[in-house]
Every structure is written in C-alpha cells, then in structure tokens.
Amino acid sequence: MTLPSPALKIGELEFVRPDVAQLRLPVVNVFFLGAPGGPWVLVDAGMPPDAAVILRHARRTYGRPPEAVVLTHGHLDHTGGLRALLEAWPGVRVYAHALEVPHLTGEAPYPFPDPTVGGSMSLLSPLLSPGPFRFTESLSVLPGDADAGEVPHAAGWTWRHTPGHSNGHVSLWRDADRTVIAGDAVVTTRQEDMLRAVTMQPQELRGPPRYYTSNWAAAQGSAAALAGLRPDLLLTGHGLPLPHAAPALDELVREFGTRGTPPRGYYLQHPVPVEALRRGRPDPMRSRVLGAVGAVLALWLLLRRQ
Incomplete structure (x- = not known):
C-alpha cells in the first residue's frame, strides 16, 4: 500500500494506490482512477477554475482523455469544471445516480444551502449556486439498481448509494484493496470553517459538509454503511486521505450526533425526503427564505471584516 502524504499541497496530484490518484x-x-499512461476515469470535476489544473495533470499523467467522468454528486464544487472539461474531451460520457439527474439536466435545483449551521464557509454557502445545471447531452445514469452497481470503465470498482448530502450521492468502493472514495458522504476536515477547510486542513473525520446536507438521518445511515465496508483507505471530497479508516468510521458513527449532525440548521427539522424529486421539485419558498438569510449573513460577515 502507498501511504498518502500527510501534507498534500494544493494543485498536486499524488498516487495513493498504484492506480488511484x-x-x-x-x-x-x-x-483519477487508472495507472499512468493507460485508460482512466475521472471522479468529480471541481470548481470552475479547476478545469485547467485537471487538464494539465491529465495530459502529463495519461496523455489521453478519460474513458468517463463519474460524479459522486452534482453540487457546484464537484461539477463546476465539468463544462470546460467536456469541451476539451468531446464525446466523454458523464455518469451520475438517477436521483441526481434532475439537477444535472436543468429540471430542478438542489435544496438551497443552509448558512445557519455555523462556520464561516457556511455563511458564504449561498454563493454556491444550487443549480439546476445542464449536462443533458453528455449525461448517463450509473448502471445497476437504485442502491449499487459497477462503475463504468473502472474494473473492480462498484458504486454504492450513500444519500443524505444529496439525494443521489454515491461512494465508490474497490473490494480488492478496500479503498473507498466517499465523496461528501463523510469528509476528513471541518469543511464549515474556511481557514481549516481551504488552507490548514487538519485531519478530522466528520459527517458531510453541513451547509449543503439536506437529510441528516440519511447522512448518518450512509456513514454507517461506509463503516460497514471496513475500508482500509478512505478518500473524501474534502480533506486528506485517511489510511486504516475502519476504526475511525466506527467512532464517527457512534458520535454522529455531535461530530456529524450540526447543533442547529433548517434541514434538521425539515429534511428533504431522499426520493423527493420523484414526487416534485424542492419547495421554492424554502429556497427563497434560506437564500435571504444567507445573503444577510454573508453581507454581515463581509462588513465585519472591513
């Protein structure tokens, strides 16, 4: 096993397995899933400015476009670079869970970010567009049933439905070396704190980013499902890799009420049902109220720092 660096720098690509970077x-x-120089799959697409960095590492490491892009979910920080990537890689397919599709085909926005859960990043979360985003021409549904299936073009990898952070959130699992890419089902940094999340990143296993999680009971269930896999290496959408992760996940599940769930927040009392979009779109009044609260809090934060 290749142990991850304890201080992976921003903009650096590091192989944590011989074929996982x-x-x-x-x-x-x-x-990036795939050994250097061979076929590979990209998992998630970053923010809009990140596309150039992704393209540069893809050219240096593989010299070819990916076979596919797989999305753990469709929030802006995971799809923001996707438009530019698809322009550079015409014909590459994008795969997501069926419950993410309405957000990625222009049909419905995500539930609005909740700026009331605490933390400076949470106050700024209304600046993260909830969509809807439109990638209709390139989008395919992940194969399998509603709960699990094989990851296209990535031999040995399966996906597991891990909702809570979003309705169609998935995590990727490889049984051969017990590696899990958890997306935002759990993270290894305090993502709500801007200083910690963006610069310092001290390692701390926690639940999903609180400002963009709309069903906390489902989120706890997904953390428990990941713990049940007994992973050896945990890779997350935010934070540094965590080796020998199974005991830490067990502890997180036991303490999810404090380390996972926020002490306050709109979606604690108003969870979005996991299959809500099969019955209708998110409540527009809810989005407007949270948007107004977020705008006021963000303005207060900016004025306070003058």
Whole structure:
C-alpha cells in the first residue's frame, strides 16, 4: 500500500494506490482512477477554475482523455469544471445516480444551502449556486439498481448509494484493496470553517459538509454503511486521505450526533425526503427564505471584516 502524504499541497496530484490518484484543489478533491499512461476515469470535476489544473495533470499523467467522468454528486464544487472539461474531451460520457439527474439536466435545483449551521464557509454557502445545471447531452445514469452497481470503465470498482448530502450521492468502493472514495458522504476536515477547510486542513473525520446536507438521518445511515465496508483507505471530497479508516468510521458513527449532525440548521427539522424529486421539485419558498438569510449573513460577515 502507498501511504498518502500527510501534507498534500494544493494543485498536486499524488498516487495513493498504484492506480488511484488524488488531486487536491483549493476547495475540493478530485480523483483519477487508472495507472499512468493507460485508460482512466475521472471522479468529480471541481470548481470552475479547476478545469485547467485537471487538464494539465491529465495530459502529463495519461496523455489521453478519460474513458468517463463519474460524479459522486452534482453540487457546484464537484461539477463546476465539468463544462470546460467536456469541451476539451468531446464525446466523454458523464455518469451520475438517477436521483441526481434532475439537477444535472436543468429540471430542478438542489435544496438551497443552509448558512445557519455555523462556520464561516457556511455563511458564504449561498454563493454556491444550487443549480439546476445542464449536462443533458453528455449525461448517463450509473448502471445497476437504485442502491449499487459497477462503475463504468473502472474494473473492480462498484458504486454504492450513500444519500443524505444529496439525494443521489454515491461512494465508490474497490473490494480488492478496500479503498473507498466517499465523496461528501463523510469528509476528513471541518469543511464549515474556511481557514481549516481551504488552507490548514487538519485531519478530522466528520459527517458531510453541513451547509449543503439536506437529510441528516440519511447522512448518518450512509456513514454507517461506509463503516460497514471496513475500508482500509478512505478518500473524501474534502480533506486528506485517511489510511486504516475502519476504526475511525466506527467512532464517527457512534458520535454522529455531535461530530456529524450540526447543533442547529433548517434541514434538521425539515429534511428533504431522499426520493423527493420523484414526487416534485424542492419547495421554492424554502429556497427563497434560506437564500435571504444567507445573503444577510454573508453581507454581515463581509462588513465585519472591513
């Protein structure tokens, strides 16, 4: 096993397995599945400015476009660079869970970010567009049933439905070396704190980013499902890789009420049902109220720092 560096720098690509690399970007991580020089799959697409960095590492490491892009979910920090990547890689297919599709084909926005959960990044979360985003021409549904299936073009990898952070959130699992790419189902940094999340990143296993999680009971269930896999290496959408992760995941599940769930927040009392979009779109009044609260809090934060 190749142990990850304890201090992976922003913009660096590091192979944590012989055929799995993490690219740390300013806000989020993306992952490359495949040995250098061969066919590969990109997992997630970062923020809009990240596309150039992803393209540069893809050219240096593989010299070819990916066979596919797989999305753990469709929030802006995981799809922001996707438009530019698809322009550079015409014909590459994008795969997501069926419950993410309405957000990625222009049909419905995500539930609005909740700026009331605490933390400076949470206050700024209303600046993260909830969409809807439109990638209709390139989008395919992940194969399998509603709960699991094989990852296209990535032999040995399967996907598991891990909702809570978003309805169609998935994590990727490889049984051969017990590696899991958890997306934002759990993270290894305090993502709500801008200083910690973007610069310092001290390692701390926590639940999903609180400002963009809309069903906390489902999120706890997904953390428990990941713990049940007994992973040896945990890779997450935010934070540094965590080796020998199974005991830490067990502890997180036991303490999810404090380390996972926020002490306050709109979606604690108003969870979005996991299959809500099969019955209708998110409540527009809810989005407007949270948007107004977020705008006021963000303005207060900016004025306070003058």
